[in-house]
Amino acid sequence: MTSAAGVVVVGGGQAGYSVVSALRGAGYDGPVTVFADERHLPYQRPPLSKQAHTEPDGTRVELVPESFYRERAIGLRLGERVTALDTAARTVVTGTGTRVPYDHLVLATGARNRRLPVPGAGLDGVHALRSLDDALAIGRALTTARDVVVVGGGFIGLELAQVAVAGGARVTVLELAGRLLSRAVSPQLQEHLRQRHEHSGVRILTGTGVRAVEGAGRVERVVTDRGVLPADLVVYGIGAAPRDELARDAGLAVDDGVIVDEHLRSVTDPRISAVGDCARHPHPHAAGLVRLESVQNATDQGALVGRRIAGSAAPYRSLPWFWSDQGAVKLQIAGLRTDTDEVRVVPGDSPDRLAAYAFRGDRLVAAETLNWPAEHLAARRLLERQVPVSAGDLTGSTLGALARARRGAGVRA
Ligand SMILES: Cc1cc2nc3c(=O)[nH]c(=O)nc-3n(C[C@H](O)[C@H](O)[C@H](O)COP(=O)(O)OP(=O)(O)OC[C@H]3O[C@@H](n4cnc5c(N)ncnc54)[C@H](O)[C@@H]3O)c2cc1C
Structure with missing residues (x-):
């Protein structure tokens, strides 16, 4: 055309x-x-x-x-x-x-990015991360930063916290809500992720707001609701x-x-x-x-x-999926977790693996997995093909095992 x-x-x-x-x-x-x-x-x-x-x-x-x-x-x-x-x-x-x-x-x-709405947010050493230019500025700052404060315990903040701690900095994540990733993943995974971040050396302060960023021209400290933190680099990701x-x-x-x-x-x-x-x-x-x-x-x-x-007429129906790499943790999400009634958590075959299955009514609508790509792919396959899976189907089973058993029995899966 x-x-x-x-x-x-x-x-x-x-x-x-x-x-x-x-x-x-x-x-x-x-x-x-x-x-x-x-x-x-x-x-x-x-x-x-x-x-x-x-x-x-x-x-x-x-x-x-x-x-x-x-x-x-x-x-x-x-x-x-x-x-x-x-x-x-x-x-x-x-x-x-x-x-x-x-x-x-x-x-x-x-x-x-939403701007950090506090005094001092414009000081040198305070960054948001969206563009390659932002990433280059943060990368340069990380080569010398000792005390990094990450404002916002969402995907981008947590990923960057892991980059900073791996580079040898002392890292604190401040999150206003009571939990990390509070709107994005199931509470059970939020707690597991918090433990993983803390285990890797990142200090997590939930329920903590930022009041101001202070310093003479450049950032020197962050004033929070619960005290003052030294900082030579602040990165915020607040939506x-x-x-x-x-x-x-x-x-x-x-x-x-x-x-x-x-x-x-x-x-x-x-x-x-x-x-x-x-x-x-x-x-x-x-x-x-x-x-x-x-x-x-x-x-x-x-x-x-x-x-x-160019001439084709199909409506948009693609299954939503997402990933986030936070240090040694790969989080993957298939489906949409909005308006769900029940979440079932299933441990994987190693301590770093976990899956949370979310149901609307008695139907699986989303699966969140940690370090479990095969289970994520099984979820995507079942959700894309709209194969009904109930909470009962997943008693003592994973999605991968369920799909294999159904295929073995000649059932669509
Ligand atoms: C740091 C970071 C990490 C991420 N990690 C993940 C991840 O692990 N997994 C995942 O699934 N998603 C991730 N995302 C989200 C994902 O990158 C975005 O959803 C995706 O880039 C959206 O694509 P887009 O084209 O809509 O917007 P963008 O990629 O943001 O592109 C929009 C472009 O349009 C330009 N533009 C805007 N207005 C104008 C204008 N008026 N004139 C000219 N140009 C204009 C902008 O400058 C920009 O370059 C991440 C995002 C960020 C910022």
Whole structure:
């Protein structure tokens, strides 16, 4: 399918890359332009919090080399921000005032970190982690930091705490809620993870808020509700908000993300799609609309929209899955754990393995595993194929064992 103005993608991250890769893969031969306000080629964010980055060379994390875009005639406009959408004229406006027309527009603008709302958050040595540039600044600081305070016991904070402690720093994680990962994983896994982090030397202070960051020009200490901690590096990860302001300013429906239908088209303007961290979408595994921040979601949504613009019509139904590497612990999640009624925890065949199965009614809807990739894959397979699994089915059994037994008995699994 060819058209005059072609496809414009705003955002050169995981989802934007996936859109253009799928577009060309599906044979779309019209003009394709990606606006990316970072100066790096599209790259993966997961490695940024799982190892220390000190080299300014971004090639270690880039998704594909520059030749990929050149060979496919994908116009990659690095360092160019789109500042407005004119949906009536079907053009985007860039920071330099250039207007670029589109037949179809894809918003893949991702999310931005919530700012630490305390005095002193702007001091040198206080960092958030989202971009490769952030990771490089933190990596450089880690080479000399002795006392690291991580604000926020979520995935990114805990991953970075492990990187810092492995590098020899004294590390404290401050979490306002009573538990780590309080909204993200089951309470049983939260407690297990806390023990693993403490065992590796990370000090965890839950139920502890930050009041201020202090120092003469650079951070020297963090004032908390429960005392003062020395710090020469503070990294905070206290959640992210979707970058949906372009859509909102253009009059598209927005509610903590650009609202899209099951084909990931804006419910206001079908010539505009939104994918990845910035999109709020219906999902067969969720009761209402959801906005997910994961590589799987960004990749699969981008691919679906790329294929749709090229002519395919399938709705978005991909099973959500996620991983987080926290030192020696690999946490993997399959499915969506929202609105669940019961969680069953099953120990693995070694002390570092654990699984938590979440049920809505009498049906398995999510599985969380620690250091147990085979069980994660079994969960994904069963959930993707919507094979019913009840809590009773898992009495004294794992999902892997259940699937093997069912296949052995000739039952779909
Ligand atoms: C440190 C870190 C670790 C992570 N680890 C994991 C993990 O282990 N597992 C997992 O599943 N997920 C992980 N994630 C989440 C995952 O990386 C994101 O969900 C994914 O990158 C989302 O892709 P996206 O394309 O929607 O957004 P992004 O990858 O954020 O890309 C959006 C891009 O659009 C650009 N942009 C925004 N507005 C404009 C504009 N107006 N004009 C031009 N460009 C614009 C942004 O600068 C950005 O480069 C991690 C995220 C971070 C930050």
